[in-house]
Amino acid sequence: MKHEHELYDVTIIGGGPAGMYAAFYCGMRDMKTKIIEVGTELGGQVLLYPEKTVWDVGGVPPVMARELVNQMKNQATVFEPDLFLGEQVVDIQRDENQYFLLTTDSGKVHYSKTVILAMGRGVIQPTKLDFEGIDQYEVSNLYYTVQELDVFRGKKVLISGGGDSAVDWANELVNVAEEVMVVHRRDHFGGLERNVKRLKESSAILKTPYELHQLHGDSTAIQEVTIKHRETDHLETHRVDAVIVNHGMRGEYGPLAKWGIDTRDGRVAVNEKRETSVPGIFGAGNVVAHEGHVPLIAAAITDSVLAVNAAKRYLEPEATEIAMVSSHNERFASLSK
Numbered sequence: 001m002k003h004e005h006e007l008y009d010v011t012i013i014g015g016g017p018a019g020m021y022a023a024f025y026c027g028m029r030d031m032k033t034k035i036i037e038v039g040t041e042l043g044g045q046v047l048l049y050p051e052k053t054v055w056d057v058g059g060v061p062p063v064m065a066r067e068l069v070n071q072m073k074n075q076a077t078v079f080e081p082d083l084f085l086g087e088q089v090v091d092i093q094r095d096e097n098q099y100f101l102l103t104t105d106s107g108k109v110h111y112s113k114t115v116i117l118a119m120g121r122g123v124i125q126p127t128k129l130d131f132e133g134i135d136q137y138e139v140s141n142l143y144y145t146v147q148e149l150d151v152f153r154g155k156k157v158l159i160s161g162g163g164d165s166a167v168d169w170a171n172e173l174v175n176v177a178e179e180v181m182v183v184h185r186r187d188h189f190g191g192l193e194r195n196v197k198r199l200k201e202s203s204a205i206l207k208t209p210y211e212l213h214q215l216h217g218d219s220t221a222i223q224e225v226t227i228k229h230r231e232t233d234h235l236e237t238h239r240v241d242a243v244i245v246n247h248g249m250r251g252e253y254g255p256l257a258k259w260g261i262d263t264r265d266g267r268v269a270v271n272e273k274r275e276t277s278v279p280g281i282f283g284a285g286n287v288v289a290h291e292g293h294v295p296l297i298a299a300a301i302t303d304s305v306l307a308v309n310a311a312k313r314y315l316e317p318e319a320t321e322i323a324m325v326s327s328h329n330e331r332f333a334s335l336s337k
């Protein structure tokens, strides 16, 4: 039975793409591994967009994010790391043996020889609308993430926002909804050029520079939305069946600053080996800051390889710099039988 007091070679904080791949790679390096994830399942941010098609992970054909998470979970658990879900790490200390003591919000203490920080942007929450009484519509037709495209089939959908997520969802929904209107406070859309071009060429109605002014509903759902031109103050009211708000996500690391790890631009500073300023603590994925950082799944995977290799060499300085590739790695011999 898994027990939080057992000593692990490595404890990974966060079960997104970086944490999941780190767990797999720790197995390749024969390390006793634990993942602590605050959510109730592995997947990280990718769980926010289960029905988006992901095209840009090397060697993986275009795949629905939900399926990608399943594949990553399968890979993460090949070497059976211990999983502690639903727990947020709130403190890291060191004991007299130089082992790390990780305390979670439930008061449990986990013991580990090394730590890999894979917390992404921390515990993330969407930036919500600030209209009075608006929360009641979150159970009917106000959405901050899209979990299922089919919910919007044949509907008039208004999307507020102009960044990556708004552009992506508009592109996905034009094929499903009766009408997609994108309301954005600037004329310029964020997001990948190719996706913005696709949006502009699509049937989506683009309202710029407009912003949400008022939402009109009854006790059950939003029925109309008034939008306002940011320069002329011109008002327009549109009937809607659903409103999707993509005004960004806010991440909370909690008391990370108190852990004594150097940070840069609010993230954990790491060197090219993904070592933090604290010996024995490493970082991977969106939580880290380094010259070559890109906020992509592919980059999180590379970070994880480097962080795990550095953790292995921290524990066993004579160990090889990288794991034997999978085709020659004896850890797979028993699995392939």
Ligand SMILES: Cc1cc2nc3c(=O)[nH]c(=O)nc-3n(C[C@H](O)[C@H](O)[C@H](O)COP(=O)(O)OP(=O)(O)OC[C@H]3O[C@@H](n4cnc5c(N)ncnc54)[C@H](O)[C@@H]3O)c2cc1C
Pocket: 013, 014, 015, 016, 017, 018, 019, 036, 037, 038, 039, 043, 044, 045, 046, 048, 049, 052, 053, 054, 055, 056, 057, 087, 088, 089, 090, 118, 119, 120, 121, 122, 123, 124, 164, 165, 253, 254, 284, 285, 286, 287, 295, 296, 297, 298, 300
């Ligand atoms: C709408 C959208 C679309 C995207 N599309 C793509 C795409 O097409 N291709 C691509 O490559 N990337 C895409 N991304 C980005 C991609 O999802 C991220 O780069 C990736 O998820 C980062 O992985 P990560 O493991 O570093 O962090 P995350 O995925 O954020 O995972 C971090 C995990 O750590 C957990 N955690 C945080 N703090 C604690 C704590 N103290 N204790 C325990 N657990 C903790 C969180 O709950 C979370 O599960 C997209 C992102 C969004 C929002």
